[in-house]
Amino acid sequence: MAPVSRTSSPGATSDVAVDEEAGEVRRFWNRLGLPGLIDVHTHFMPERVLHKVWEYFDAQGPLTGGLEWPISYRQQEAERTAVLRKFGVRAFTSMLYPHKPGMARWLNGWAAEFAHRNPDCLHTATLYPEPGVETYVREAVEAGARVFKAHVQVGAYDPADELIQRAWGVLAEARVPVVIHCGSGPAPGKYTGPEPIAQVLARHPKLRLIVAHMGMPEYGDFLGIAEQYAEVRLDTTMTFTDFTEAFMPFPRHALPRLAGLGDRILLGSDFPNIPYPYAHQLHALERLGLGPEWLRAVCHDNAATLFGL
Template identity: 65%
Template sequence: MTDQDAASDEDRVADQCQAADQDRVDDQEADGVRQFWRDLGLPGLIDVHTHFMPKNVLDKVWAYFDAAGPLVNRPWPITYREAEEQRVRRLREFGVRAFTSMLYPHKPGMAGWLNAWAADFAARTPECLHTATFFPEPEAPGYVARAVEDGARVFKAHLQVGGYDPTDPLLDEVWGLLAATGTPVVTHCGSGPVPGRFTGPGPIGEVLDRHPGLVLVVAHLGMSEYRDFLDLAERHPSVRLDTTMAFTDFAEAEDPFPREELTRLRGLGERVLLGSDFPNIPYRYVHQLEALAGLGLGEEWLRAVCHDNAAALFDIKPEG
């Protein structure tokens, strides 16, 4: 055996050991996630804020995070940088009963083909809540109506990445249709991690004033304007909040949730939904759950947030 062959064998053994170690970490995490919801007496989790999108789009999103782009503004390693089928399998191993494929355009002409991809993904992924999106463009009312007719159950609107005004007249018919059909819209409208031209409670608050029945799910609890979005939810009974990244060590380092507002958050317990941002998170999935449990708001609140509220919103029936 040559020195080169010996070195290759050593590398191969090292790779196998590393893979075995990673498998153990993955198994331990899946066990921890499943134990979390079992201890609460739940049949699993429902995560309303997970990202699945075409590979070429997701690769660009990951590259943006890797570069700590201006909308990220800090190092942001992707924990679950895996192929699509591996990411789906991981959520299944966690016991996530239903999840979304949050995707979003950053320019005109994207939303229609993103919606086509998302419809196909939902058709081949039974746990996925058929997700769609839109952008302020003349075609938006038509493709949004088609998506609803085709079974879309939730929409994504990203005001920070899209850089658009939600009060744009091109979207008025869209918001009206979604309000009339009761279709939830998960919306990144808060100014975390950095403000956008149309983030904050003002612009999206105007939309709610025009369409008071709109089922708006405020992503990230409205980070960084937590108080303002709690106000918005208290004014509008149709508004929900998702927990995505909130209370994690990563978020608390720069955008801490004001602890004096936890009483208000508990009071809105029937309208708070679990979100994670999987796979685009710089920590393990279980950390989001541990962070929520660490708030001390009680098991009833946790059961509602981690499963029951979303099950009611999306009419997800018990298994069996």
């Protein structure tokens, strides 16, 4: 595909480029006979927090693996939601996460208000292993949270920590999915990898975990966890793209297993924090050659079923 033209703001797309890309994205899902896309991994958070995230990417911080990572959609909040709507994204999330104790409840309050302002956003919440986590997780569920975000790498915590076990239990009982960054890409953390997640699921086998980034680079291990636990899913975020294939390629011998889990793979993008056009993620999925039925399920139908859309 042709590269997206840039404005004078580094990493930001121009209005013309967005309109052109919107046509490309819409042609993609129209060819599949879909009413649009459902993206379970998009980031919206308080602006000052998001700007800190962007500064970290700009500085090529260690958790990015030291990679050059220009932000493709560095617009204001209202412009970013408008971009997703132009693309025909019917539902999206506000993935946000704490990196220390005392942040999660505040972030949950912001996310609830954001979802109220944007009904096409699935009301998102987050959590951290800290005293009171069970209480505020239960409060968020009762307030209508439909999906949670957990970030083991950035939070630098053990998801099997006793402090968070009751919260996992609340979410398992409520059947609220959790998008969890637990793989060791793009850089490993102290508690990333499949082992801590296996411990969590051994205690909470009905927990609806959505493993972000297909668990990169431990793809095979996380496919195995999904094959073992019927409520585990994986999202496509950044996987199969030229950017990720250059340093953490998905093993082609695992494609039959990916096809076999076709009802539990969900479209994720990492919008707006991606170093390439949004449409590239879609084309990367298409070129896997797993067929239109698989693409329809991944790009829309699986999430529609999971979230009752």
